[in-house]
């Protein structure tokens with residue numbers, strides 16, 4: 001089935017749902033999760049979630065890692081932003097971070113199962129479609145800004161800008 005791509009006015013776009021993602025990288029592996037609830041339940045992603053009122057993206061990503069995996073990432077580095085125009089849920093503005101150090105022991109919770117994953121074994125077939133566009137570049141240290149149009153869980157369109165080195 002061919003789906004028509006709807007128009008999105010990106011000039012005036014505002015993501016009603018601010019959110020975060022964290023990717024902890026150590027010794028050739030990245031700490032992913034199997035998400036047990038929330039948006040993307042059942043998929044593999046980084047830990048993260050919705051930003052609470054009054055919270056900064058950095059405060060949110062640290063809190064979400066504590067809640068989902070019982071770890072505290074140290075010195076998070078902002079790597080990019082993802083603007084998701086969604087069809088069936090509010091649009092999401094996601095702030096993406098990386099860290100190379102953390103405190104605690106990654107632990108399974110009601111929200112997530114930790115999955116240490118080799119950097120060359122990322123399970124894209126179990127992840128959101130957009131991750132194929134930016135995750136490998138980000139893990140290689142590149143910063144980015146992306147816009148995506150989704151119909152349900154299908155990515156219809158995307159545009160990705162990489163920051164110059």
Ligand SMILES: COc1nc(N)nc2c1ncn2[C@H]1C[C@H](O)[C@@H](COP(=O)(O)OP(=O)(O)OP(=O)(O)O)O1
Nearest residue numbers: 019020021037038039040048049050084094128130
């Ligand atoms: C649309 O494509 C997406 N791609 C990627 N890579 N990640 C996405 C996409 N859409 C949402 N996400 C991420 C962003 C956030 O980390 C979560 C959504 O937040 P969640 O529903 O997990 O929020 P919580 O605050 O943890 O919610 P609950 O406490 O209610 O479970 O997904």
